[in-house]
Structures are given as C-alpha cells and as structure tokens.
Amino acid sequence: MKKYSFSSLTKLFSIVILLFFYENVIAQYQQTPHSVNPFWSKVQFGGGLGLSFGSGYTDISIAPSAIYNVNPYLAVGLGLQGSYVSSKGYYDSGIYGASFLTFINPIPEIQFSINLNQSYVNNHYEAYHNLPAYTDNFWNTALFLGAGYRAGNVTVGIAYNVLFDENDHVYSDAVMPFVRAYF
Structure with a gap:
C-alpha cells in the first residue's frame, strides 16, 4: 500500500474544495434572477x-x-x-x-x-x-x-x-x- 504525504493530501484536499466552491459559485451565478434578460x-x-x-x-x-x-x-x-x-x-x-x-x-x-x-x-x-x-x-x-x-x-x-x-x-x-x- 502506497503512503501519501501530508502535503500531497493537503494539495488534493485543497483542489477538491476549490472545485466544489467553484461549481457552487457558478451554479449560484446562473440561477440569479438578474441574469435573465427581462x-x-x-x-x-x-x-x-x-x-x-x-x-x-x-x-x-x-x-x-x-x-x-x-x-x-x-x-x-x-x-x-x-x-x-x-x-x-x-x-x-x-x-x-x-x-x-x-x-x-x-x-x-x-x-x-x-x-x-x-x-x-x-x-x-x-x-x-x-x-x-x-x-x-x-x-x-x-x-x-x-x-x-x-x-x-x-x-x-x-x-x-x-x-x-x-x-x-x-x-x-x-x-x-x-x-x-x-x-
């Protein structure tokens, strides 16, 4: 079994969190009522x-x-x-x-x-x-x-x-x- 260092796990965790928040921000932006042309x-x-x-x-x-x-x-x-x-x-x-x-x-x-x-x-x-x-x-x-x-x-x-x-x-x-x- 391969061991992962704390820094590589931190990087992986940071990337996952960043992608999660990025998708969440994009989804919120697309659903705002102001983005629809009246x-x-x-x-x-x-x-x-x-x-x-x-x-x-x-x-x-x-x-x-x-x-x-x-x-x-x-x-x-x-x-x-x-x-x-x-x-x-x-x-x-x-x-x-x-x-x-x-x-x-x-x-x-x-x-x-x-x-x-x-x-x-x-x-x-x-x-x-x-x-x-x-x-x-x-x-x-x-x-x-x-x-x-x-x-x-x-x-x-x-x-x-x-x-x-x-x-x-x-x-x-x-x-x-x-x-x-x-x-």
Whole structure:
C-alpha cells in the first residue's frame, strides 16, 4: 500500500474544495434572477403541427410562432407557416407564409385573437375530365378574428376569416376551429 504525504493530501484536499466552491459559485451565478434578460422572460414559443393521411391524400403542416406578453391582458407576436396538401391524381398544393398575431385576454379564461396571415400559394391541378393540367400561383391574405377558452398555456376556440373568398382555393371554409399552446 502506497503512503501519501501530508502535503500531497493537503494539495488534493485543497483542489477538491476549490472545485466544489467553484461549481457552487457558478451554479449560484446562473440561477440569479438578474441574469435573465427581462425581454426574454416575457416571450413564449408555440405553434402547431398537422398531419393527415388517407387513401391517396396527404396533408402536412407546421406553424411555429413566438409571442411577447406586453402585460397580462395583451400579447403580440409573429408566426411562420408551411403546408403541403396532395390528393393523388387530382392536385397538390404548397402554402408558405407569415402571420402577425395579437391575443387579448380580458380575463384569464377568455382569449380573443387577431391573426393577419400573408401566404404564397402554389396549387397544381392534374388533368381531369378532359381539362388540361395547370398551375395556379398567387398571394393570399387572411384575417382571422377568434375567441377561445384558455386554460393555462392552452387555448381552444374558433376563428372566422373575414377576408374569406371561396374562389381562392386556400381555405375550405371561413370558420376554423383551433387549439394553440404557448410555453
């Protein structure tokens, strides 16, 4: 068995104590409330994901967003969206865009929303019933006014697109149910 001198044990003990206090000091520094930027403490991230598959039908969408809580009654934010829809033998569509979001909470359980959405739409239709195949590319603006019930970070509700036009071939209806969550 190897013997250790008092000075080598003292050095080893000093190094262990120094590392212990160093880690403790770093941990305390990282947990102080002053180290968090006040702006980022009011930011929440959320969004939506959608997947739908059927017989020859595919619908994939992603819509990340971020909001800034101005106060307990008002939040504003930005969102992105991307979706791909395909019905085999009939059409496929790609929609890409951005949203400006406003959420108003008169009481904690009720949330009103304003969602201004600008999207680029790329629809491609296959030849069907003696009609030739064609592609339809355009910009679409939607303004959704919504109301929902809020429980914690999740809101469930319904929104109405006041700019809905059935000839746009973007949304199938002016009314759209929603579930949104922000963390």
